[in-house]
Every structure is written in structure tokens, then in C-alpha cells.
Amino acid sequence: MNRRARLIGPEEESRFDAFIAGHPKGHFLQSYGWGEVKATTGWRPLRLVLEEGDRIVAAASLLKRRLPYIGRSILYAPRGPVVDFHNGELFDELLKAIDEVARQEGAILLKIDPDIPDEDEAVKGMLRAKGFRLANKGEGFEGVQPRHVFRLDITPQPEELLARMHGKTRYNIRLAQKKGVVIKDDCTLDDLPVFYELLKETTLRDRFLVRSYSYFVTMWREMVERGYAKLFLAYYQGEAIAGTLAFIMGDKAWYLYGASGNRHRNVMPNYLLQWAMILWARERGCTLYDFRGVPGKLDEDNPLYGLYRFKKGFGGVFTTFIGEYDRVYSPFYYWLWQSAIPLYSRGFRRLLFWRKKAREGAAVEA
Structure with missing residues (x-):
């Protein structure tokens, strides 16, 4: 068949997003807007x-991201x-x-982590036959994208979805409603600072890092205003x-970011928020709701x-994807990127640390 490949512009x-949204394997991480979001963090x-x-x-x-020290780059196709x-x-x-793009861009590897269930041995065998190698086993959260998720079929009626949930989950949704928790689902950019303050409170409590506020403003502009979040x-x-x-793309929706304050957690707002998002996704014609990452069965x-x-x-199905696969274009630079550069970087950081300590000691003695 006569087919042609080409890079496209804005x-x-x-047209690009319409194809992504309509494809069974379409994902919001493959949308045009998400690429614009990542462009603010060093990716092209x-x-x-x-x-x-x-x-x-x-x-x-x-x-595409340029690698430090070696003047080459990597290509990554998220989901x-x-x-x-x-x-x-x-x-x-x-x-x-893709190989031709990699050659033109000086890429040492192509990384993919497609939305393919782990039990699909045919695809895993095909990737190995094409020279891909499994990059990591992704037993926890160490992958770029979560390997383990819960996914919920939301085609049944709301009453049936509630009936399929664990009794405690269903109880907590109704408790939040009874206690008077109200969900605001017509938020504007003016509400984003409120969410970000809650997110910072969450990160302090649970001890993880949060991106800058400007990153979320970009996400709003590129995804919310496009109707994808x-x-x-x-x-x-x-x-x-x-x-x-x-986030939403085609007939699928994803829960990506959650935040909660330290006050009034006993009224169970997070349960009611999830239920509100599930109902919103159904109203938008979605058939699948993805709760995103969990660290495996525990x-x-x-x-x-x-x-x-x-x-x-919430009654979703525990799903494991095939994980990250790398197609290596330059074995030497790939080894350098995976082994030598991390060791050098750690050693360089230690050297800077001890130099700083030495200067501080000298200042104290003086």
C-alpha cells in the first residue's frame, strides 16, 4: 500500500488530535497539547x-531531549x-x-511504554524481534509512567457502578454527600491557585515533590482550554x-493529580471527587476511567x-502494562547514558558537597 510518513506542524x-482521540490506543499523553506542556520542561x-x-x-x-555531556539526544513516545x-x-x-527521525535528531534510543496489557505475549515477542529491550520491570513507581493501574468500565448505569464498589467506598461517597461536601466542577483559571495551595499542602504532608505553579498554568492553557482536562x-x-x-481523550478518562488539605479529611471529599469525575467522564461519552498508578499488589x-x-x-480492574521498552540506536552511548553518566553525576555532586563543606570549615577557622 502507498503510505507516506511526515512530521506535522501546529x-x-x-487533525492530529482527532486521530489520537479516535484510536483504540489513543492517550492524552500522545495529544498535541501534552507535547506543548512538556516543551516547557526541556523536551522538544x-x-x-x-x-x-x-x-x-x-x-x-x-x-526529544538532549543529554548532558555527550551532545546526543533521546526520543520518548509516552504511552x-x-x-x-x-x-x-x-x-x-x-x-x-521513527528510525529516520531518530537518525536526523541524533537520538541514541527510542523509549516507548504503550498501553498494552502485560499478558499480550504477541506484542512483547514482536517488540523483542524488532530489537526492543525491556528497560525496567516497573514493580513500583520507578517507571516514567505507572505500569500498574486500576481501570474501571463506566458503561453501566451509575446505580450499578455504585453497587459494584466496595461497601466502604460506597458508604464514604454517601457520607461526603450527607455531610454537605459540595463539588465545584465549573472551575476557571482563577481557581487554579486554590488547587495549587492544596497540592503544596499534600506534598508537605506526604513528602513528595511538586512542579512549579507555572507548569500548571501551562497545563491549563494547553489541556484544560483545549477541552482535554x-x-x-x-x-x-x-x-x-x-x-x-x-484528563480526557476520546472515550477514555484519567485521574492524574489529586490534592487535599489537612482539615476536614473525615468528611471524605476524595471519594466524592472521584465519583464526580466518573460521572463527568460518562457524560462526555467515555467508556473507561483510569485511576492511574498504584505500586503493584500489596x-x-x-x-x-x-x-x-x-x-x-471503586471496583476497577487491576491492570499491568508491558512496561518500558528501549530501541537502542547507539549501544555505546546507551551504556554511557545508563551507567557512566549517572555515576559521574553522583560523584560530581559529592565533590561539590565536600568542597562546600571545606569552604565552610575554612570560613569558621578564619
């Missing part, structure tokens, strides 16, 4: 399409590429086009006590069991 954004987005006549049949949003992985001919043509805030007695950001002694139990309670 004038074809809507490249959008590649494979066309048959005037119709897109496969695509990839590739993020991509968007192609029928069981169509060998189509995949080969798209991969050939929505902010929800939970209020109790007039006070914002929790918030979430949900026993109750694990400190992360609470997160696992919270998401599991």
Missing part, C-alpha cells in the same frame, strides 16, 4: 504521522506510539519513519478542602497499601 493540530515535541492517502493510519508524538501493534506491516512502516474542587462549609485534575503492612485500597475500592 496547523494540523486538530515532534509529531509524526503515517498517512494512507489523506487519512492518518498511525502516529507518534515524540519527545505511544498510536498504532495497531498487531498489524505488523503498519507497525514496521511507522517504526521505519478539567479541574474539580471539593468545598466543605465554604472552604476548599480537596481538588483533582482529570499486603496490608506496606505503607502504600492505603493508596492501593482507595483505588481498588
Whole structure:
């Protein structure tokens, strides 16, 4: 078949996103807007399409990043590429086009982590046959994207979805409603600082890092204003006590960011927020709701069991993806990137630390 591959520009954004949204393996991380978000963090987005006549049949949003010290780059297709992985001919043509982009951009590798279930041995075998190697086993949160998620089929009626939930989850949703928790789902950019303050409170409590406020402003501009994301805030007695950001692409929705304050957690706003997002996704025509990452199946002694139990309670299916696969273009530079540069960087940071200590000691003696 006569197909051609080419990189596209912003004038074809809507056409690109329409293909991503309509494909069974489409994902918001492959959208045009998400590439614009990542462009503010050191990545350069490249959008590649494979066309048959005037119709897109496969695509990839590739993020390029230059590597320190060696003057080369990597390519990463988050939750991509968007192609029928069981169509060998189509995949080969798209991969050939990606390889050419990699050559032009001086890439040492292509990293992919597609939305393919781990039990799909045919795809895993095909990737190995094409020279891909499993980059990590992703047993926890160490992958770029979570390997383990809970996913919920939201095609049943709301009453049936509630009936399928764990009894405690259903109880907590109704408790929040009974206590008077109100969900604001018509948020504007003026509400973003409220959410960000809750997010900072969450990170201090749970000890993880948060991106800058400007990053979330960019996300608002590139995703919320495009209709691919929505902010929800939970209020109790007039006070914002929790918030979430949900993303949507085609018939799928994802829960990406959650935040909660330290006050009034006993009124269970997070449960009602999830229910509000599920109902919103159904109203938008979605059939699948993705709760995103959990650290694998855990026993109750694990400190992360609470997160696992919270998401599991909504009745979703525990899903494991195939993980990250690397297609290596330069074995030497790949080894350098994986082994030598991290060792050098750690050693360099230690050297700077001890030099600083030495200067401080000298200043004290003086």
C-alpha cells in the first residue's frame, strides 16, 4: 500500500488530535497539547504521522531531549506510539519513519511504554524481534509512567457502578454527600491557585515533590482550554478542602493529580471527587476511567497499601502494562547514558558537597 510518513506542524493540530482521540490506543499523553506542556520542561515535541492517502493510519508524538555531556539526544513516545501493534506491516512502516527521525535528531534510543496489557505475549515477542529491550520491570513507581493501574468500565448505569464498589467506598461517597461536601466542577483559571495551595499542602504532608505553579498554568492553557482536562474542587462549609485534575481523550478518562488539605479529611471529599469525575467522564461519552498508578499488589503492612485500597475500592480492574521498552540506536552511548553518566553525576555532586563543606570549615577557622 502507498503510505507516506511526515512530521506535522501546529496547523494540523486538530487533525492530529482527532486521530489520537479516535484510536483504540489513543492517550492524552500522545495529544498535541501534552507535547506543548512538556516543551516547557526541556523536551522538544515532534509529531509524526503515517498517512494512507489523506487519512492518518498511525502516529507518534515524540519527545526529544538532549543529554548532558555527550551532545546526543533521546526520543520518548509516552504511552505511544498510536498504532495497531498487531498489524505488523503498519507497525514496521511507522517504526521505519521513527528510525529516520531518530537518525536526523541524533537520538541514541527510542523509549516507548504503550498501553498494552502485560499478558499480550504477541506484542512483547514482536517488540523483542524488532530489537526492543525491556528497560525496567516497573514493580513500583520507578517507571516514567505507572505500569500498574486500576481501570474501571463506566458503561453501566451509575446505580450499578455504585453497587459494584466496595461497601466502604460506597458508604464514604454517601457520607461526603450527607455531610454537605459540595463539588465545584465549573472551575476557571482563577481557581487554579486554590488547587495549587492544596497540592503544596499534600506534598508537605506526604513528602513528595511538586512542579512549579507555572507548569500548571501551562497545563491549563494547553489541556484544560483545549477541552482535554478539567479541574474539580471539593468545598466543605465554604472552604476548599480537596481538588483533582482529570484528563480526557476520546472515550477514555484519567485521574492524574489529586490534592487535599489537612482539615476536614473525615468528611471524605476524595471519594466524592472521584465519583464526580466518573460521572463527568460518562457524560462526555467515555467508556473507561483510569485511576492511574498504584505500586503493584500489596499486603496490608506496606505503607502504600492505603493508596492501593482507595483505588481498588471503586471496583476497577487491576491492570499491568508491558512496561518500558528501549530501541537502542547507539549501544555505546546507551551504556554511557545508563551507567557512566549517572555515576559521574553522583560523584560530581559529592565533590561539590565536600568542597562546600571545606569552604565552610575554612570560613569558621578564619
